[in-house]
Amino acid sequence: MHESDHKFALVVDDEPIIGALLEEVLESQGFDVETALRAREARDILEEYEPDIVIIDLDLGPGPSGSDLSHYVSKTYPHIIQLILTKYPDLVAAGMDECSLPSGTSFLAKEKVTNSSVLIEAVDKALRDEPVNMSHTLSPPLEGLSVNQLQVLRMVAQGYTNTEISRRRKRTEGAIEKVLTSTYDYLGFGSDDVINRRTEAVRYYCKAFGPPPRQTDDLG
Numbered sequence: 001m002h003e004s005d006h007k008f009a010l011v012v013d014d015e016p017i018i019g020a021l022l023e024e025v026l027e028s029q030g031f032d033v034e035t036a037l038r039a040r041e042a043r044d045i046l047e048e049y050e051p052d053i054v055i056i057d058l059d060l061g062p063g064p065s066g067s068d069l070s071h072y073v074s075k076t077y078p079h080i081i082q083l084i085l086t087k088y089p090d091l092v093a094a095g096m097d098e099c100s101l102p103s104g105t106s107f108l109a110k111e112k113v114t115n116s117s118v119l120i121e122a123v124d125k126a127l128r129d130e131p132v133n134m135s136h137t138l139s140p141p142l143e144g145l146s147v148n149q150l151q152v153l154r155m156v157a158q159g160y161t162n163t164e165i166s167r168r169r170k171r172t173e174g175a176i177e178k179v180l181t182s183t184y185d186y187l188g189f190g191s192d193d194v195i196n197r198r199t200e201a202v203r204y205y206c207k208a209f210g211p212p213p214r215q216t217d218d219l220g
Helices: 016-028 039-048 066-076 110-114 116-127 147-157 162-169 173-187 197-209
Strands: 007-012 031-036 053-057 081-086 106-109
Touching: 007 016, 007 039, 016 031, 016 110, 016 116, 031 039, 039 053, 039 066, 053 066, 053 116, 066 081, 081 110, 081 116, 106 110, 106 116, 110 116, 147 162, 147 173, 147 197, 162 173, 173 197
Parallel strands: 007 031, 007 053, 053 081, 081 106
Antiparallel strands: none
């Protein structure tokens, strides 16, 4: 537990450079800061150290995700304010829905953390219980894809086969193939022997969001 006259923050991000940047900015604003690379490491820190705010990257690499950690914090430490960092414009693009994060969660586009004033504004608003939604919009050509196309493309980028995608989405394999064909057509990929359309679509997705992780467990 911390003294009442100090502000404390926990930063959870699997990219050490981003974590160090956030730590530097927050410390310049009078925060004492702890950092963690993974959700389980953050959970261990929370057992000894209860921050005023926890800043969580939505994608934390292998293991429990930022969503898993956010729900854990909400359930175990409901008084702690949360700010989610995301590369995605919304939960749909991240392969989630409105139940994937606790109600009222604040968002900040990860690309904006390099602007210290934007980060400080987001943290100040969150600590005042004011909703924060400083996300970003999709850039062409992905901006025109439907919810279904984006979610299927994310699963392709995760490395899943059409058979596995159809099982997880409870659709026929033929339906998944139609979604992907329409995605390739929208992105302007022709059918030839030079470019593999599936690989090219994954390149587009990863350029916009980075490789999406495959989480296999949670915090329990």
